[in-house]
Amino acid sequence: MNDERRMLVDAATSIFEDLCSPETVRAAEQSGWPGPLWSALAEAGFPWVSVPEQHGGSGGSVADACALLRVAGAFAAPVPLAETGLLAGWALSSAGLELPSGPATVGVGNRDDTLGLTGSPGSWRLSGQLHRVPWARESERIVAIAQQHGQAYVVSVKPDDTRIEPGRNLAGEPRDTVRLDGVATSDDAVAPAPDGVSTDALVLRGALARAALMSGALSRVSAITIRYTNERQQFGRPIARFQAVQQHLVKIAEQTEAAIMAVTAAAGNAVRACDFFDVAAAKIVAGEAANIASASSHQAHGAIGMTKEYELGQLSRRLWSWRDEFGRAEDWSRLLGRQVAEAGSDALWPRISTGLFSNA
Amino acid sequence: MEFAPTTLTAAEEELRSEVREFLAEELPPDFRPGLGMAAGHNPGFSRKLAARGWVGMAIPPQYGGHGRTAVDRFIVTEELLAAGAPLGAHFVADRQTGPALLHYGTEEQRQRFLPAISAGECWFSLGMSEPDSGSDLASVRTAATKVDGGWLINGTKIWTSGAHLNHYFAVLCRTSPNEGDRHAGLSQLIVDLSAPGVKISPIPYLDGSHHFNEVLLQDVFVPDDMVLGEVGSGWRQVTSELAYERSGPDRYLSTFNVYREMLRELADQPLDDTQTRTVGYLAARFWTIRQLSLSVARLIDARRAPAMEAAFVKDMGTVFEQESIGLLRAAADRELDPGRGSLFARLLAEAILTGPSFTLRGGTTEVLRSVAAKGLGR
Ligand SMILES: Cc1cc2nc3c(=O)[nH]c(=O)nc-3n(C[C@H](O)[C@H](O)[C@H](O)COP(=O)(O)OP(=O)(O)OC[C@H]3O[C@@H](n4cnc5c(N)ncnc54)[C@H](O)[C@@H]3O)c2cc1C
Numbered sequence: 001m002n003d004e005r006r007m008l009v010d011a012a013t014s015i016f017e018d019l020c021s022p023e024t025v026r027a028a029e030q031s032g033w034p035g036p037l038w039s040a041l042a043e044a045g046f047p048w049v050s051v052p053e054q055h056g057g058s059g060g061s062v063a064d065a066c067a068l069l070r071v072a073g074a075f076a077a078p079v080p081l082a083e084t085g086l087l088a089g090w091a092l093s094s095a096g097l098e099l100p101s102g103p104a105t106v107g108v109g110n111r112d113d114t115l116g117l118t119g120s121p122g123s124w125r126l127s128g129q130l131h132r133v134p135w136a137r138e139s140e141r142i143v144a145i146a147q148q149h150g151q152a153y154v155v156s157v158k159p160d161d162t163r164i165e166p167g168r169n170l171a172g173e174p175r176d177t178v179r180l181d182g183v184a185t186s187d188d189a190v191a192p193a194p195d196g197v198s199t200d201a202l203v204l205r206g207a208l209a210r211a212a213l214m215s216g217a218l219s220r221v222s223a224i225t226i227r228y229t230n231e232r233q234q235f236g237r238p239i240a241r242f243q244a245v246q247q248h249l250v251k252i253a254e255q256t257e258a259a260i261m262a263v264t265a266a267a268g269n270a271v272r273a274c275d276f277f278d279v280a281a282a283k284i285v286a287g288e289a290a291n292i293a294s295a296s297s298h299q300a301h302g303a304i305g306m307t308k309e310y311e312l313g314q315l316s317r318r319l320w321s322w323r324d325e326f327g328r329a330e331d332w333s334r335l336l337g338r339q340v341a342e343a344g345s346d347a348l349w350p351r352i353s354t355g356l357f358s359n360a
Numbered sequence: 361m362e363f364a365p366t367t368l369t370a371a372e373e374e375l376r377s378e379v380r381e382f383l384a385e386e387l388p389p390d391f392r393p394g395l396g397m398a399a400g401h402n403p404g405f406s407r408k409l410a411a412r413g414w415v416g417m418a419i420p421p422q423y424g425g426h427g428r429t430a431v432d433r434f435i436v437t438e439e440l441l442a443a444g445a446p447l448g449a450h451f452v453a454d455r456q457t458g459p460a461l462l463h464y465g466t467e468e469q470r471q472r473f474l475p476a477i478s479a480g481e482c483w484f485s486l487g488m489s490e491p492d493s494g495s496d497l498a499s500v501r502t503a504a505t506k507v508d509g510g511w512l513i514n515g516t517k518i519w520t521s522g523a524h525l526n527h528y529f530a531v532l533c534r535t536s537p538n539e540g541d542r543h544a545g546l547s548q549l550i551v552d553l554s555a556p557g558v559k560i561s562p563i564p565y566l567d568g569s570h571h572f573n574e575v576l577l578q579d580v581f582v583p584d585d586m587v588l589g590e591v592g593s594g595w596r597q598v599t600s601e602l603a604y605e606r607s608g609p610d611r612y613l614s615t616f617n618v619y620r621e622m623l624r625e626l627a628d629q630p631l632d633d634t635q636t637r638t639v640g641y642l643a644a645r646f647w648t649i650r651q652l653s654l655s656v657a658r659l660i661d662a663r664r665a666p667a668m669e670a671a672f673v674k675d676m677g678t679v680f681e682q683e684s685i686g687l688l689r690a691a692a693d694r695e696l697d698p699g700r701g702s703l704f705a706r707l708l709a710e711a712i713l714t715g716p717s718f719t720l721r722g723g724t725t726e727v728l729r730s731v732a733a734k735g736l737g738r
Contacts, residue, residue, distance in 0.1 A: 001364075226736055240733075243726070243730055246729060246730055246733030247726070247733075249733050249736055250675065250732045250733050250736070251729075253361070253672070253736055254672050254675060254676050257361055257363050257652065257669075257672060258648050258649070258652065258676065261363055261651050261652050261655070262644070262647070262648045262651075264364070264365050265365040265648075265651055268365060277643070277647075280644065281643065281644035281647045281648060282644075284640070284641060284644035284645075285644050285648045288645075332640065332644075333636075333637040333638075333641040333644070334636050334637050334640060335640065336639075336643055336644060337631070337635070337636035337637055337638065337640030337641070337643070338631075338636055339640075340623070340639050340640060340643045341623060341626070341636065341639050344623070344627060345620050345621075345623040345624035345627065348619075348620050348623060348643070349442045349616075349620065351643070351647075352643060352646045352647050352650060353376075353438065353442070353650065355366070355367075355647065355650065355651040355654065356365035356366060356367050356651065357367055359367055
């Protein structure tokens with residue numbers, strides 16, 4: 001990690017330490033929004049890292065943003081840090097639209113969702129629906145890709161102009177259904193999507209963001225499982241002395257390192273755009289790690305891990321949610337498998353042996 | 361934990377292209393790839409590789425080696441393994457015995473063995489396991505007694521891969537009786553596999569091949585100058601020797617050629633859903649574990665001691681190899697015909713038959729994890 005990124009991570013860590021305790025996370029699952037945490041993050045410009053400064057962002061790279069997300073994941077941070085800059089901020093700035101000053105999100109919807117744009121400058125209207133939009137009700141803007149006559153547009157709508165049906169994920173994070181019935185949209189909130197900006201591209205970035213969050217949550221799961229099993233005594237000694245428990249600890253730590261490696265390489269290579277192979281691999285590996293580490297850490301914890309109070313559950317419920325969001329490992333395996341098969345057997349080794357290729 | 365992804369330099373990329381070109385020229389079009397470390401023993405191939413400077417890469421030029429980095433060696437090794445090339449003759453000497461001789465050997469031993477190892481002409485086996493000493497290696501009973509000018513060694517080594525093909529093996533044995541500290545009093549002796557008193561008997565391998573052996577040592581005379589390192593420091597040497605072998609590409613590429621052959625075989629037909637997902641999933645896993653392993657090579661070059669990292673890669677890599685066999689088998693979607701099947705079917709059959717060894721050889725998963733757990737911060 002370079003010095004600048006290290007400073008960024010250290011600064012973020014101290015904000016989360018102060019303002020994102022397990023109690024804050026628990027409270028946010030009820031109240032919906034940890035105001036002081038968001039204000040502090042916004043003050044530091046963290047939600048807009050990776051969005052160019054000339055577009056109102058904080059500058060920095062996708063790798064910087066993912067390094068921040070790793071910290072956020074470790075603290076189970078209940079805020080749309082990924083959505084605001086890396087996703088919505090990217091789409092808006094790429095299309096030359098203005099960034100809101102508050103939290104923003106993206107709606108990629110599910111397979112059957114559509115979002116249609118009608119009208120023309122001065123009279124734009126948006127109709128359609130988007131399911132499972134993260135943090136929609138807490139956002140200042142919902143950003144999405146709408147279609148008109150085969151042309152894609154980046155659009156930015158105010159949640160108040162839509163009908164929102166609140167939903168949530170397994171961790172109690174808002175995942176809302178957003179319905180738009182001919183929402184009048186001003187000219188400064190609609191722009192043709194430039195090359196490379198599409199729903200697929202948003203899903204790809206979203207997958208990278210979720211994998212980064214997961215890699216952070218995994219580190220924390222590993223740390224608290226090591227701590228707990230060294231404290232908890234049974235049969236007259238710390239349970240970490242039992243070989244069966246040690247096997248859990250090693251598996252969790254290994255899976256964590258694999259997820260971090262995949263995410264760091266994928267984020268490091270995402271200089272101009274996210275590489276499909278890299279991000280698919282990162283989401284697959286992080287998803288697999290989430291499966292294994294959540295099962296092993298719960299087993300090693302016994303009943304205490306099954307309580308709402310204890311920190312493990314905040315992390316495991318997020319791992320179980322994030323592994324599904326923006327495509328499950330199964331979905332990405334299918335997509336990646338298609339791409340690899342198309343490239344053919346002679347291209348297989350050259351691609352697998354292309355790891356981190358960017359020094360940026 | 362210090363894993364970090366790393367890019368290859370232009371010079372490293374260049375080396376990789378050279379190895380790829382070499383392999384494209386050297387391996388005949390009808391070449392049947394092997395599976396990882398078990399990919400065949402071909403002296404001619406090892407010599408040609410050595411002529412290019414790709415054996416003994418980690419050994420300094422003054423001993424006939426090439427003074428290259430761990431990453432350079434990583435690159436050559438992974439290309440050989442990915443091609444399923446026959447690296448069996450030089451592999452153990454290059455990976456393990458060469459570096460051990462360099463670190464612990466006398467000047468005379470270095471002069472004597474390292475140039476030959478680097479030329480691909482001196483091949484080694486490993487003499488650690490015994491009938492009653494597997495994971496508990498410190499319990500070995502093979503013993504050497506001091507005689508005039510050397511040692512007389514007696515005992516039985518078992519599972520000795522390639523003893524019937526190689527020139528020497530490094531034997532872990534007791535040179536003084538076990539009195540309390542069981543790790544003391546052990547030494548490594550270099551034993552000439554053709555010396556009088558050495559009896560090598562094949563132990564038929566599960567797949568029917570001749571892979572490993574029992575090696576009986578009866579009053580074998582080993583001259584003083586064949587003691588590797590110091591008398592009595594065998595345990596320390598062997599445990600660090602095990603660390604070397606832990607995390608290289610040989611720990612996760614054993615089934616790579618099965619995977620590629622499946623893809624080749626399916627090239628002209630649409631893949632079903634299981635096949636598609638298997639192809640994608642395996643790509644993701646290979647890509648990630650390779651970068652973990654490469655990062656260990658970088659750490660070695662930076663003079664860190666990535667013992668934990670290496671143990672993690674070995675454990676994850678070998679467990680992944682086995683998992684991959686199950687997935688490829690499911691994707692094959694037919695009854696296996698090892699005799700008449702396609703190249704994919706034959707390689708898959710070989711992987712199924714030899715797969716259980718992946719998490720045994722070089723130290724079992726269970727023991728490896730117990731050691732790794734001790735290093736996890738608490
Ligand atoms: C293909 C192949 C090639 C080999 N080549 C060589 C060679 O060239 N030279 C050489 O010296 N050896 C070689 N070996 C031997 C190899 O190093 C041993 O198999 C290995 O060290 C395990 O020893 P073991 O087979 O006696 O099993 P054991 O030690 O008897 O183990 C049996 C089972 O018990 C478990 N176990 C044992 N102790 C513990 C413990 N403390 N905690 C938890 N579980 C435990 C093991 O994990 C394993 O599951 C080879 C093995 C194979 C399969």
